Every structure is written in structure tokens, then in C-alpha cells.
Amino acid sequence: MKASTSSASTSNPAPSLGWAVTAYDKPCANALVGKVPGSTYLLAALNGAAYHCGQGGPWPWAGIPEGNRPDLLWGIEIDDPGVKVGTFTDYQIENTTRMVAALWEVFGWTDPRSIATHKCWTDGCHGGNTRPSPNLGRKNDTIDGAWREWPGSDTPAPYNAPWWRERVLERLSTGPALWDGTIPSRSAVMRVHPEKGDRPGDANLAAWRVKARLADLGYVDPGKVPASKRAPYPVAGLKAYREAQGWPGDGFSERVQARLFGKVKP
DSSP states (O other): OEEOOTTOOTTSSSTTHHHHHHSSSSOSSSEEEOSSTTOEEEOOOSTTSSOTTOEEOOBGGGTBOSEEOTTTOOOEEEOSOOSSTTOSOHHHHHHHHHHHHHHHHHHTOOOGGGSOOHHHHHTOTTTTOSSOOTTTTTTTTSOOTTOOSTTOOSSOOTTSHHHHHHHHHHHHHTOSOSSOSOOOOHHHHHTTOTTTOSSTTOOBHHHHHHHHHHHHTTSSOGGGSOTTSOBOOOHHHHHHHHHHHTOOSOOOOHHHHHHHHSSOOO
16 A cells, blocks of 8 residues: 555545556556545456555565566555545545455454555564564655655554554454345335435435445445434435546435445345
């Protein structure tokens, strides 16, 4: 994981996208995490199909030799200038955490050192190496919290490897997604629509399922999903989701339902 280019700004949710796919002969990394929902991009799905992560290593504990090893590493660029702490958005932190947690589960990782920043590879810090990497100092432009020299502090500080590991492991320990797996019918959801419902402004299980699914996807704060499994129509969450798809409005239409749940259920 690393911050992207100095061209990143708050005026564009993914200002580094063009650079990410054209700066080298192949994408700079496997994924780019923009600043708002809908601005995360898969740039290269196959190992070795991205430039990431440049010269670094070795990582003896993982059996990865020194060099540029995109065949053995998955790279995530976070679209931000990367010059100071505090400029990553909440969405970037949450979505990066979710992505790494998913990779952990898919690949069956068991060692927290699998969750690393760019400096862990280039400098050998935070468990990457038992000695300074031959490439020490090559990426001193990358934010990595409180440490400045190899091997780095194990204390979590904003954006350093222990900080990300703490968040990913916490995410993995929280259990399954909020959504209970049942697809809500559109008619049940619309019963509590604030303008069109049979009981506008009321709360029910169907609307809760939509809200829970939106929370799992990063469009609703998980802390705002009621434990009672009853919720009012999630106007703000659906509006944000629709806008991310390029579909203005806040309605729970057939295509919204199909995109959210994979199936249409009247």
C-alpha cells in the first residue's frame, strides 16, 4: 500500500487514474483507491500485470527474493499526494482495509507481515527484513507514520504498517458482513419510502437489509445500522450508491436491486 502522486487533489475523486495506467508500460499497481465511493479501480487483476512495487526486498520470511516482484506482490495505490498525515479520506481508509482483509481471506494469509506498506518492501522495515534492505531510503516520499529509519517502530502510527495491520485484523475479527444474506423485495422496501410508502417514515426489516448491504459496500456508516434489524428507508445511502453508478436519484429500482443483491425480487 502506498500514496499516489503529487497530482492528487480534493477536486477530483481519482485524479491519479490517468497517471496510474499510462506512467509505465503497464499499470502502476493492481488497484487504485479514490477518495469517495465509486472511485476505486481494479487496474491489473493478474500477478505480474502491474509495475508494482519496484526494486525492494528481499523478504526472507515470505520466500520473496530481492528485485521487482509484481508476480508475488499485490499493490494498492491510495490516491493522495502522500506528503502529510490526515489527508486520506475515511472512505480510503475503510475501503483499503476491506480490500486487504478480502485478500487475506482469499489467499489464506496467516502472517501479519503480509500486510505491508511500500517502505516495508523498499526499506525492509516493520518485519520485512532482518537487515536494512539494499534499497533503503528509496521511497522516503511515502508517508509511513512515526518512524524515519529502518527497522521502524512496532507502535501503530497513522499509515505505517502496524497501523494498517491493526485495522485489517480488527476487520477480520468482526465476523460476517452486516447484511444477513436475504434479498429484500422492492415492494417491502418501498413501504417505508418517505414519500411513496404505505407507511412513509416507518422502519422495517427489508429497508434494514438494504441499509446493511450499503454499509458492507462502504456507502453507509456501519455504526448507523440498527441492531434491531429494522430501519427506515436509507435515502442518503441509496443516493450515494446511485450517484456512484451514474444513476441520479435515491430510488430502489430494479437495476439498483440487481446491482446491490445480484437478483431482482419484486
